[in-house]
Amino acid sequence: GAVVSQHPSWVICKSGTSVKIECRSLDFQATTMFWYRQFPKQSLMLMATSNEGSKATYEQGVEKDKFLINHASLTLSTLTVTSAHPEDSSFYICSARDAAKNIQYFGAGTRLSVL
Amino acid sequence: LAKTTQPISMDSYEGQEVNITCSHNNIATNDYITWYQQFPSQGPRFIIQGYKTKVTNEVASLFIPADRKSSTLSLPRVSLSDTAVYYCLVGDILNFNKFYFGSGTKLNVKP
Numbered sequence: 001g002a003v004v005s006q007h008p009s010w011v012i013c014k015s016g017t018s019v020k021i022e023c024r025s026l027d028f029q030a031t032t033m034f035w036y037r038q039f040p041k042q043s044l045m046l047m048a049t050s051n052e053g054s055k056a057t058y059e060q061g062v063e064k065d066k067f068l069i070n071h072a073s074l075t076l077s078t079l080t081v082t083s084a085h086p087e088d089s090s091f092y093i094c095s096a097r098d099a100a101k102n103i104q105y106f107g108a109g110t111r112l113s114v115l
Numbered sequence: 116l117a118k119t120t121q122p123i124s125m126d127s128y129e130g131q132e133v134n135i136t137c138s139h140n141n142i143a144t145n146d147y148i149t150w151y152q153q154f155p156s157q158g159p160r161f162i163i164q165g166y167k168t169k170v171t172n173e174v175a176s177l178f179i180p181a182d183r184k185s186s187t188l189s190l191p192r193v194s195l196s197d198t199a200v201y202y203c204l205v206g207d208i209l210n211f212n213k214f215y216f217g218s219g220t221k222l223n224v225k226p
Contacts, residue, residue, distance in 0.1 A: 006158070032211045043202070044159070044216040093158045095214075102147070102208040106158035 003027060004096045006107030013084055014115055020080045021110045023094030029074035030096035034104070035067070038091040050077040084114045118142070119203045124221040133190045135220050137203030140184045145207040148179060148186045153200045153219070162201075163188070164208070190222075198224045 003026040013019050023033055033050040048069055049057040056069035066088075068080040077096075081088055093109040120138040127133045139148070147166050151159035163170055163177045165186070170177040176189040190197060200219040206212035 004158075034213065036216075043218050046213060046215060049211075049213060091156065095158075097211065103161055103164060104149075104208075104214065105161060106151070109156065109158045111156065 004094065004105045004107040006094055006110055008110060009108060010111040010113070012113045012115060015085050016083055018080055018082045019084055019112060020078055021092055021094070021112075023077045023079070023096065023107050025075045025096040025098075025105070028096070028098045028100065030077075031074060031099065032097045033071060033077040034095045034097075035069060035077075035079050036093045036095070038093060038109075040091075044093060047079075081112065084112070086114045088112065089114045118146075118205050118215065119217045121201075121203055121217060121220045123218060124223065126223045126225065127193055128225050129194055130192050133193050133197075133222060133224075135188045135190075135201055135203075135222065136185060137188070138185050139203070139205045142183050142205050143207065145209065146205045147208045148177065148183075149204045149206070149208065149214075150175070150177065150188045151202045151204065152197075153202065159202060193222075193224045195224050195226060198222060 005024045007022045031052045035047045036044040038044045046059050047062045050069045050071040052071045058064045071077040091109050095104045095106040097104050149164040150162040152162050153159040163175045165177045167179050178187045200221050202219040204214045
């Protein structure tokens with residue numbers, strides 16, 4: 001299947017700092033990418049839809065000023081967790097839609113730990 | 116809000132065929148059915164996708180009855196490495212559809 005690369009795979013940061021997570025589609029162009037969050041033993045929760053060249057669409061209850069999303073090219077979307085706090089610690093997963101196949105492919109995820 | 120209902124967990128033994136059924140009573144005309152597999156601390160992996168009848172690929176089969184209100188993922192001869200959570204999702208994949216994940220089915224394959 002198509003590959004979606006997510007970086008970093010894990011990150012530890014101090015409370016109050018910002019962390020950027022990258023999501024790249026390696027062998028297809030993705031006008032639409034998605035960001036999810038997953039807590040231990042729970043399912044994935046959709047946070048936002050990232051659209052190339054336009055503003056992201058956030059799900060209800062997700063703070064757009066805290067979770068900044070940028071989709072500046074057809075192969076890259078970034079999620080920045082601003083002023084991170086311990087409650088932001090979670091597993092963040094991105095996905096990219098391959099429009100040619102109509103399949104959403106997922107990255108390997110990023111484990112964020114905020115101390 | 117997830118549109119699907121699946122059993123929380125299932126047990127199987129190595130070498131058996133496993134069938135996981137998903138209920139989606141309110142599936143819309145434009146919705147497709149997609150199944151993913153997820154291992155701990157990894158992103159979901161695409162398994163199979165279909166609209167109606169039967170779809171088969173190298174790893175699984177997907178059976179969808181005529182009314183499309185349910186679907187069954189069939190895994191032939193499972194192994195221990197198939198122990199994972201399996202998610203059934205429905206959505207309009209042709210129109211930038213968003214996926215809302217349900218709880219999934221935890222498949223435990225025993226030796």
